[in-house]
Amino acid sequence: MSTRVPSRQLTGVHVLLMLVAFFGIVIAVNVTMMKLAIATLPGTEVDSAYSASLGYEKEIAAARDQDGRKWEVGAHIERLADGAAVLQVEARDNAGRPVTGLKFEGRFERPTDKRADLAVTLEEVGIGIYRGQIEAIAPGQWDLVLEGDAKGRRMFLSKNRVVLN
Template sequence: MSVTHSPRKDGSFRINGWHVLAGMVAFFAVVIAVDATFTVLAVRTFPGQVSVTPYEDGLLYNRRIAQIEAQERLGWRAAADAQPGTVILDVRDASGRPLEGLVVKARMERPATEAGRFAPRFREVAPGRYEAPTGAISGAWDLTAEAADARGNIFVAERRLTWP
C-alpha cells in the first residue's frame, strides 16, 4: 500500500521538504553574503598595517621595556603638582630621600591634541623639588618628565595634571 498526497482543494499552502531546503539555502546564502561584504569592506578600509616601520618600532619598544626595568631597579618615585602658573615635581629615591642635582627635561601636552605642546624648564628650588613656570594655562595637561643624575641613571615620570 502506498501513501499518496493529493493537492489540497481549499487552496492552502503546504510546506514540504523542498521548501525547507530552499529556506535553509537562502538563509545561509544571506549570511555568507553579509560576511563576505563586511570582510571586503574591513580589508579595504584597514589593510592591517599599523606602522610603516614595524621592525624599528619593535626595537624601540624593547629599549623602552629595558628602560622601565632599569627604572624599577632604581626605585625612584616622583610626584607632580599643578599650581597656578607653575608645575612642581618632587623626586625621591627608594628610601624616600630627595634626589638633588637632577637634570629634568619635560614635555607638556593636552591629552587629546598636540596643539599647545611646550617644554617647561625645570630648576631645583629645594632638595628634590623642581619647579617650572607654565604661564597662564588651564584644563588638563599631560606631563612627561625625564630626570637624569650625574651617573646617567634616567627616570621617566608621566602624570596628568589639571589647572583650574
Template sequence: MSHVTDQPDTGRKLTGHHVLAIFVIGFGLIFAVNFFMAYRAVSTFPGMEVSSSYADSQSFDLRRDAQEALGWQASVITPGDGTLVLHLLDRDGALVAPAELTALLTRPTNQREDQTLVLRRENGAFVAPVALSDGQWRLRLTGVARDGTEYRHNITFRYAK
C-alpha cells in the first residue's frame, strides 16, 4: 500500500535531535525563569520580623491584652502633598500623647524605600514628610504609653497619585 500526500516534500524532517533540542530549550527556559524569580524573591525580601519567634510568642497574649486596654485607634491619610497624616486617638477621640513613638514606613516586600518618619503634632494629628511612590505601603508604629505599656501597630495602605 502506498502513501500519497497532497503536500510537497520540503526536505525538512523532524528528527530525534530536533525533538531533543525543543525539550532542552523549553525546559531550560522554564528553569531559568524559575531561578530568576527565586533569586529576586530572596534578594528583595528582608525576611526577619523578630529575632526569635518562640521567645516573642511567650509574652504575646500579655502584650496584646495590655495594648488593647489602651484603646488606641490608629489610621493613616496620604493627602498627596508629600505628607503622611497619622491619627492616633484614644477611646474618647482625643489625640494620644505617648511617652515614645517611632514610625517606620516600609514596603511589604523590600527595604529599598524604607523611611524613618519624623512625626510632629499638627491640628490633632501627627504629620510627617514622606516620599511615596504608587503601590502598597506599611506604617510600623512602635512606642510606649505614659503608663509604660508597649505599643506596636502596623497599618498597611495603598498609595496612588
C-alpha cells in the first residue's frame, strides 16, 4: 500500500501573491537605500554655481595680488601622541623679513566629505610665526587651507593636500 501526498495546485491567486511579495520587497529595499543615500550625501562644493562664477574675477585679481607680493609661507604639522595636531605657519615677505600682524586661519578639509572639515585658529606666537592646535584629528588625507587676513582683506590663500598618520 502506498500513500500518496496530495499536490498543491498553483492558482492565479498564488501567482498574484508571489508577484506582490516580490515587488514589495524590491520597492522596500529601494526606498531604504534611497533614504540612506540621501542621509549620507556630503553635499555640494558650492550652493550656487552662478553665484560662485560671479566671484571668479575677484578671485583671479586676489590671486594676482598675492602672486605679486611674492611671500614665502611655509606650514609644518606635528602630530601629538593623543591624536591632536599642532599647525605652525611661518610667513616671510619677498625680502625674507617676517610678516607680522596677520590673522591666519587654517582648515583641514576632507576631500571626500565636507562634514568632516575642521577649523583651527592660529595665534601669532613669534615674529611672523603663527601656531594653533586642533584636537583629535583623524589620520588620512586632508586638504590644508590657509588664509591670512590683514584688516579684513585677504592677503594670502593656499590649499595643499597633506597626509596625516
